Amino acid sequence: MSAPHLPKVAGIDPEVPVSTQTAAPLREIPAAPGAFIQDRLAGWVSDLTTLHELTERLAATATLDAALNELLHAGAALVGARRGLLVLERAGSTTPSTTLGLGLGPADLGHLETVERSATALGRILDGPPEAADARDGIATPDLLGNQDLDPRHREVATRLGYAASYALPLASEAAGRLGGAVWLYDEPGEPSEKQRHLVGLYARYATEHLARLTELERARADIATVAEELLPSRLPRIPGVRLAARHRTGPQGGGDWYDALPLPDHALGLAVGSVGGSGPSAMAAMGRLRASLRAYAVMEGEDPVAVLSDLELLLRLTEPARTATALFAYCEPAARKVVLAGAGHTPPLVLGDRRCEYVETTLSAPLGMLACWEAPSVEFSPAPGETVLLYTDGLLRRTGDAMDRAFARLHSAAASVPKADRHDPAAVTDHVLRAMLPDGLDRSDSTEDVVVLAAHFD
Structure with a gap:
């Protein structure tokens, strides 16, 4: 004759035998298993909120110059840099390139232009094939002055301007193609974390679409103004x-x-x-x-x-x-x-x-x-x-x-x-x-x- 089944109670399975041994007393209260997940979720929510605020500020810009300035400032905040340089230069276009600096005066931009493009990460992004992996993911140079293969003129300019590391990122998307690139400069050796790279990459892809729309809009306005002047x-x-x-x-x-x-x-x-x-x-x-x-x-x-x-x-x-x-x-x-x-x-x-x-x-x-x-x-x-x-x-x-x-x-x-x-x-x-x-x-x-x-x- 089989033993009668115990009634089921919520949270208790009567089929599982109960241990007859007494557990040792707890000396420390273990952390709740969900605390780590909660911290991760809070971090993701914070990152998404920051990204949302930055993209909203970018979307509010109505001119190309305002959008470029906003992009440079937002990118610097995302990667933890103080200065930056942006070049708008569509591949194969006859339109003159646009250069904009953050924390860099006209003389500083002039010094940077004396460095051969192929010797800089930004130049490699602008001149390299769009499908290259580093062109998609960005190029980090955590210790410029410690690089023995660094171009001598690049070393001289970096020493003069006082930056020791850089992170370059393309301004590209599947729909708009490559519009240019941006580089942010660090005063000390270092590089953005994986999370920072991910966030600035998402932001840059959105910014590229916005810049493409503004570029076409300003080109149309310029054409209209030219026709009006000719009339x-x-x-x-x-x-x-x-x-x-x-x-x-x-x-x-x-x-x-x-x-x-x-x-x-x-x-x-x-x-x-x-x-x-x-x-x-x-x-x-x-x-x-x-x-x-x-x-x-x-x-x-x-x-x-x-x-x-x-x-x-x-x-x-x-x-x-x-x-x-x-x-x-x-x-x-x-x-x-x-x-x-x-x-x-x-x-x-x-x-x-x-x-x-x-x-x-x-x-x-x-x-x-x-x-x-x-x-x-x-x-x-x-x-x-x-x-x-x-x-x-x-x-x-x-x-x-x-x-x-x-x-x-x-x-x-x-x-x-x-x-x-x-x-x-x-x-x-x-x-x-x-x-x-x-x-x-x-x-x-x-x-x-x-x-x-x-x-x-x-x-």
């Missing part, structure tokens, strides 16, 4: 009695703001500014067509600005009925100090001199393409000797971020504050107005607005 006057004409200056900035997507200055018969001068609705290549192409048409009409009947804009409106309505535009055309006789102008939905010019700073009173009119037949009376005024007529597009006002009435008041204040010593120089006048209106600079990359300012100073 505008390559130089301003020289007309006796008047001096000209212009400033123009195209938005990152390409816009339709434009200006023109062309000599007309009988020593006259035609000045024009305008804006085509929309942005991108389509708006830029329409701007080019509109400017070319206005030049033709101005040569034929420039002394009548109303006729010029009426012809332009008719052409726009017939050829591009879905598009609108604003324009202002001024017919100037510098010898007689006479200006006749007409505007179609455009901002009024500003006259600046020693005795006045005021907007020209123009009649209110609709933009081109808004009405079945456009016509508005012209306005005639006489600038005094030494006065400057300032023409501009509304992008200058919108770039300030203020309401339009406050932006107009701000422009008036900026023009009135031009120092008297600069009021006879149209270039100085435009630069002062732009600095006062846009303290962050004309080339701020986060603004989508075009800006045009055209100044005519009458002697």
